[in-house]
Amino acid sequence: MNLHQLRFVREAVRQNFNLTEAAKALYTSQPGVSKAIIELEEELGIDIFSRHGKRIRGLTEPGRAVLKSVELIMQEIDGLKQIGKEFAAQxxxxxxxxxxxxxxxxxxxxxxxxxxxxxxxxxxxxxxxxxxxxxxxxxxxxxxxxxxxxxxxxxxxxxxxxxxxxxxxxxxxxxxxxxxxxxxxxxxxxxxxxxxxxxxxxxxxxxxxxxxxxxxxxxxxxxxxxxxxxxxxxxxxxxxxxxxxxxxxxxxxxxxxxxxxxxxxxxxxxxxxxxxxxxxxxxxxxxxxxxxxxxxxxxxxxxxxxxxxxxxx
Missing domain, CATH: 3.40.190.290 (D-Maltodextrin-Binding Protein; domain 2)
Known part of the structure; x- marks a missing residue:
């Protein structure tokens, strides 16, 4: 599990489950986002997103719980970055x-x-x-x-x-x-x-x-x-x-x-x-x-x- 995977999950939700738009927002490729999310699901042993074919349609019930944890983790990461910025330039x-x-x-x-x-x-x-x-x-x-x-x-x-x-x-x-x-x-x-x-x-x-x-x-x-x-x-x-x-x-x-x-x-x-x-x-x-x-x-x-x-x- 890594921060990139968590960012991809959060951005996929923010972009209304459009992985192409999520990839654009994060300056990466759509296949890379899709692969990272699948690897995270395999590691956790659950489906984070519900799918229709290759398209994701929404969050599953365990996916909603995962998203809450992802938001908390990313908020803490963002906070750490801000602390560094503030002390570097008051x-x-x-x-x-x-x-x-x-x-x-x-x-x-x-x-x-x-x-x-x-x-x-x-x-x-x-x-x-x-x-x-x-x-x-x-x-x-x-x-x-x-x-x-x-x-x-x-x-x-x-x-x-x-x-x-x-x-x-x-x-x-x-x-x-x-x-x-x-x-x-x-x-x-x-x-x-x-x-x-x-x-x-x-x-x-x-x-x-x-x-x-x-x-x-x-x-x-x-x-x-x-x-x-x-x-x-x-x-x-x-x-x-x-x-x-x-x-x-x-x-x-x-x-x-x-x-x-x-x-x-x-x-x-x-x-x-x-x-x-x-x-x-x-x-x-x-x-x-x-x-x-x-x-x-x-x-x-x-x-x-x-x-x-x-x-x-």
Whole structure:
């Protein structure tokens, strides 16, 4: 048994059991991958994969148990490599953050600026996606951390910690009738076309839930992943917008007005997620603390070690 065989098993699963694609990803030949997997199965005395002819179709029951062990072993190997890299170069390396558009556009710029000033030799990458996509990126080692709302807390294999709280706001043109209300209601909002986030983004589930509880069916005119897009269509007087509070800047959005909506949709929590058991380089801890000063290295390490302590803001 060798590490190459374990890598081939893991990559075959990651490539949806396509050995040709697995071979390409690992810069080797398809026959070599196939032969190594068969040799490992013979050594273990079990079939890891179910097959139809020469094609593998999925994992067998013992194969699923083998995959869990393979993932743990490869994670430890990756951790050893990262330890070596960190001690060889304390202030340089690569760092990939998977996040949503809202976080990348409105929350992270000042944090990224402070981080790059502190670690100018670190190559920082931002990858955008919806909460499900960015969670998968971390689980597949395509990103070091993910930053999004509560949605990422539900993924098995991730450790998530709260960063900060925020509320939704309603954005309207300068002379909109809703500005005359002391405190807007869901019934009032339901009387206008609504422009807001796609269902996978930025607390949209809380918006939908609030209307559903009151048996209201809002007229969702347009859905977008980008608050700037939402605000653009509100400026065209096509409807009222519901966006994250952080996405509104009175100086930048001079043609719009913001109306607090926390009493309608509740409080949201943005979270940072790491792969359970992963090795984090020192500057990753620094970035997280710049993002959320309450999350110091000791607290993160306790959470990563599997302590069941509850961390909430």
């Amino acid at each position: 202030d340089s390396g690569s760092f990939t953050i998977a996040t949503t558009h809202t976080q990348a556009r409105y929350t992270l710029p000042k944090v990224v600026q402070a981080f790059t000033q502190k670690y100018p030799k670190v190559r920082l990458s931002l990858i955008q996606g919806n909460p499900k996509q960015i969670s998968e990126m971390v689980l597949k080692d395509q990103a070091d951390i993910a930053i999004a709302t509560e949605a990422i807390a539900n993924h098995e294999g991730l450790v998530t910690l709260p960063c900060y709280q925020w509320e939704h706001i309603v954005v309207v043109p300068q002379d909109h009738p809703l500005l005359n209300s002391d405190e807007i209601t869901l019934e009032e909002l339901a009387g206008y076309p609504i422009i807001t986030y796609d269902s996978a983004f930025t607390g949209r589930n809380k918006i939908d839930h609030a209307f559903a509880v009151r048996n209201l069916k809002p007229d969702i005119l347009l859905e977008a992943i980008d608050a700037d897009v939402i605000k653009t269509y509100v400026e065209l007087n096509m409807g009222v917008g519901i966006v994250a509070g952080m996405a509104f800047d009175p100086e930048r959005d001079r043609n719009l007005r913001a109306i607090p909506a926390g009493h309608l949709f509740g409080t949201n929590v943005s979270r940072v997620a790491m792969k359970q058991g992963a090795y984090l380089r020192g500057y990753v801890y620094t970035f997280i603390e710049l993002l959320a000063p309450v999350l110091n290295r000791k607290m993160i390490e306790r959470a990563m070690s599997g302590e069941k302590e509850t961390y909430e803001l």
